[in-house]
Amino acid sequence: MSTFLIGLSCRECGASYPADARSVCEACFGPLEAQYDLDGVRRAMTAQSVAAGPPSLWRYAPLLPASFEHRVDLGDGFTPLTRAERLGAELGLRALYLKDETRNPTHSFKDRVVSVALTRARELGFDTVACASTGNLAHAVAAHAAAAGLRAVILVPAGLEEGKLAATAAYGATLIEVDGTYDDANRLSSEVADESGWGFVNVSLRPYYVEGSKTIAFETAEQLGWRLPDHVVVPVASGALLTRVARGFGELAEVGLVEPRPVTVSGAQAAGCGPVAEAFARGDEEIHPVRCPETIVRSLAIGDPADGVYALREVRASGGSMVGVSDDDVIEAVALLARTEGVFTETAGGVTVAALARLVERGAIDPDETVVAYVTGMGLKTLEAFAGRFVPAARISPKVQAVAEVVPW
Amino acid sequence: MVTVRIPSALRPAAGGEGRVPASGGTVGDVLDDLIARFPGLRGRLLDDEGRLRRFVNVFVDGEDVRHEGGLARPVGEGQEISIVPSVAGG
Numbered sequence: 001m002s003t004f005l006i007g008l009s010c011r012e013c014g015a016s017y018p019a020d021a022r023s024v025c026e027a028c029f030g031p032l033e034a035q036y037d038l039d040g041v042r043r044a045m046t047a048q049s050v051a052a053g054p055p056s057l058w059r060y061a062p063l064l065p066a067s068f069e070h071r072v073d074l075g076d077g078f079t080p081l082t083r084a085e086r087l088g089a090e091l092g093l094r095a096l097y098l099k100d101e102t103r104n105p106t107h108s109f110k111d112r113v114v115s116v117a118l119t120r121a122r123e124l125g126f127d128t129v130a131c132a133s134t135g136n137l138a139h140a141v142a143a144h145a146a147a148a149g150l151r152a153v154i155l156v157p158a159g160l161e162e163g164k165l166a167a168t169a170a171y172g173a174t175l176i177e178v179d180g181t182y183d184d185a186n187r188l189s190s191e192v193a194d195e196s197g198w199g200f201v202n203v204s205l206r207p208y209y210v211e212g213s214k215t216i217a218f219e220t221a222e223q224l225g226w227r228l229p230d231h232v233v234v235p236v237a238s239g240a241l242l243t244r245v246a247r248g249f250g251e252l253a254e255v256g257l258v259e260p261r262p263v264t265v266s267g268a269q270a271a272g273c274g275p276v277a278e279a280f281a282r283g284d285e286e287i288h289p290v291r292c293p294e295t296i297v298r299s300l301a302i303g304d305p306a307d308g309v310y311a312l313r314e315v316r317a318s319g320g321s322m323v324g325v326s327d328d329d330v331i332e333a334v335a336l337l338a339r340t341e342g343v344f345t346e347t348a349g350g351v352t353v354a355a356l357a358r359l360v361e362r363g364a365i366d367p368d369e370t371v372v373a374y375v376t377g378m379g380l381k382t383l384e385a386f387a388g389r390f391v392p393a394a395r396i397s398p399k400v401q402a403v404a405e406v407v408p409w
Numbered sequence: 410m411v412t413v414r415i416p417s418a419l420r421p422a423a424g425g426e427g428r429v430p431a432s433g434g435t436v437g438d439v440l441d442d443l444i445a446r447f448p449g450l451r452g453r454l455l456d457d458e459g460r461l462r463r464f465v466n467v468f469v470d471g472e473d474v475r476h477e478g479g480l481a482r483p484v485g486e487g488q489e490i491s492i493v494p495s496v497a498g499g
Binding site for chain 1: 471
């Protein structure tokens with residue numbers, strides 16, 4: 001299984017480039033995207049060849065922009081697609097599925113993008129990898145860099161959740177807190193990428209990095225029996241995941257692994273940092289960046305989403321919606337998911353579930369549609385956001401009667 | 410005079426330099442000065458109506474000019490202007 005990557009091309013003007021460490025078109029500044037020999041993929045990739053691959057995202061190697069042989073694979077991806085009957089019953093959906101990304105090695109979907117980006121980083125000869133992160137990417141880069149023997153430098157906005165900081169520093173990465181927002185750290189990382197020559201996964205390696213997100217769509221289709229769902233709900237930060245989910249479904253149809261059919265793609269944001277949802281509500285094609293995000297959903301707190309315009313177009317073109325939800329609704333949705341399905345998600349997953357509930361209420365989702373909600377990260381990483389909400393019912397002396405007073409039998 | 414930081418993707422169109430001195434009272438003036446010397450930058454930075462292209466972010470001392478009046482934002486002596494491409498999320 002090798003890659004069928006043939007080069008990079010500009011999403012805006014179509015200019016072609018070799019598949020090296022570059023992310024921006026020199027002609028128009030548009031983002032560069034990986035291009036594949038899809039005829040070759042069609043011949044090499046079958047349901048049988050995928051099934052014979054490893055239980056990780058590398059089972060889709062022909063459609064990834066790095067080679068299987070060099071893979072940095074901690075068992076990334078191939079997470080469960082769970083039929084969510086109890087949550088579905090609460091919401092009024094008869095065919096609801098959850099893609100449970102909490103099961104990834106560092107407990108978020110970012111393991112997918114990092115596995116691909118660091119594989120490509122090794123192929124391109126980088127000895128240092130880096131990123132700007134709201135926390136989950138930091139954790140994923142630190143772990144994979146450690147396993148691959150690469151040095152990692154990580155920039156985060158100051159004041160992230162303790163769990164994300166500890167989980168990053170533990171792997172020996174150099175973790176640097178930056179005064180300011182994620183967008184400040186991101187701008188800094190772009191400048192440092194130019195000066196340092198390090199492999200910034202979301203800057204210099206971006207065309208490869210974002211391709212990892214497609215695998216969440218590949219798995220969804222495979223786990224549904226090589227069939228596309230009717231409607232998916234995806235959390236939106238930079239917008240890259242949402243656009244890649246759509247691209248993933250499209251590529252599977254192009255290479256003949258699924259019957260082509262329209263998939264409605266809806267996006268979810270926190271109202272306290274919802275520039276894409278706001279543009280959708282305005283009927284606007286332009287995104288107005290949010291200067292100071294105010295939400296407990298740190299992992300989605302990107303005020304200036306690089307792929308926001310593309311995510312907005314994808315949602316509109318597919319007949320989906322962008323939904324902004326309040327922090328209170330996020331917490332309640334986290335609790336709802338946990339008590340109905342046994343999945344404890346971080347706040348971003350609460351955004352997805354809350355948006356799903358809103359879409360059902362509005363009649364935007366038919367009760368019989370096959371719906372997939374992407375639960376992108378694990379609740380233990382954002383305990384601060386749940387302070388005071390998920391707490392013991394009582395503290396008692398070790399006596400039978402004391403238990404009966406709390407829970408009568 | 411101000412200093413303009415040129416990202417690597419634009420350096421071929423700006424004489425290969427990573428930092429270029431320029432002058433002007435606003436961000437727009439500074440970019441015009443830069444474009445006068447490196448005409449190849451015009452189409453990369455500005456659209457047909459003279460507005461900043463979608464994927465071009467301009468910062469003055471770390472502040473995104475879109476929050477502060479865009480091309481009309483005043484710039485002072487010695488400030489640093491940074492041109493930065495959009496970056497994927499994290």
